Amino acid sequence: MTYYRTTVTSVGPEAGDMLAGGVLILYAEPLPDALADVSVVHRPDHRAADLAIGVGDVVSVGGHELTVTAVGDIAAKNLDELGHVVLYVDQPDQKLLPGAVHAAGGLPDPQVGQVIEFRTPH
């Protein structure tokens, strides 16, 4: 089941640098410019009432699928309130920060207009 679906509206000029370091920062509109610079900014079209992100969930970025391997304490709250998720892609050794979601499956290449989906495995 897809519990969060959103469309990318802009990719910050430094989001690529972040991504190269294995970190994908998502933020929903509206947001301050300072954050937009490093973020993939999006506008959600669909969100379920319960946004609990769980290990094993799938995050699809423009069709590129990542599997969630760990979820920080406040990640779900951030997604709910700000549409904000920090995805650490393929970095199992990185300490799990409270707002982080760790995922495996290779670096995605987010583009404006692409759809990002969060869904449970079944």
Add this chain to the structure above:
Amino acid sequence: MTTREVAYRTVTIRPGANGWGRGLELTPTPERNKVISVTGGGIHAVAQRIADLSGAEAVDGFRTRVPDEQVLAAVINCGGTARIGVYPRKRIPTVDVFPGEPGGPLAQFITEDIFVSAVGPDEVELLDGPADEATPPAQPATPAPAQAQAQEEPDTAPRGLLVRFGGAIGHIINTFLAAGRQSINLTLNTILPFMAYVSLLLGVVIYTGIATAIGNLLAPLSSNPLGLVAISAVVALPFLSPILGPGAAVAQIVGVLMGTQIATGALPVQYALPTLFAIDGQVGCDFVPVGLGLGEARAETVEIGVPAVLFSRLITSPLAVIIAWFASFGL
């Protein structure tokens, strides 16, 4: 003394339990008087408290666009990656209501002088102490007019000579302190890494003997003008010039050779000037990335600037030899 004369007051913010940092002191100015709450869900109590005590204005950073230069401080509730680094990177004092600490890709910017965490409303206090605290809370009731007056009054109200003198001294000391801090940062982040890099390069060049070998290879070319042009082109090759720069082996070998030749009369003295330009085409090529770094160039600028300079050397270096050759006719 009425409260309006001191509409802007200094607040101290100390780290809370399990917090990071040594604390911040913030004083609003008429230009820098907004506390942005980048927390979602309206203005956070900590942002409101900082604003109330200092006389600044609290705004919701997600709803209102505030230019960076007006921001006194950013209050965040960051999960450890984005907001925690974005504002310190812009040198905007950052107050995290969570017990965050440096981490994530922007960790290097999160320093004690700009960031404090695990801050609750109780960690925010007036610098002068709670004795004066009774007066300011009257202001936020009518923020807009009070602000307008507050900005006007300090200019016209007579201020004691001592206060102004103290303010000026404080400003000077702060400027010097900031200069010292920047110097140390520059030394640590740019100059020392550069020295390490040059040492490594020099070690490789000396150990492998590559520069000496190239110098010996090029030396025979130096006896005629076209050979000098060729030397200048070779030493300026973009992939060679950064290795030939440190240690100046080519300059030494060819330079000494030419010097002795000219001294014994084997070559005319006119060769001196073109030779000087021919053997120095690589000078500084190893320093280009650092020079750009010292100028605080952005990563993209360095990426494009370094090859641009290296390739332009390939053009200017032989040209310089030719010009020097013509210039040496009158010698």
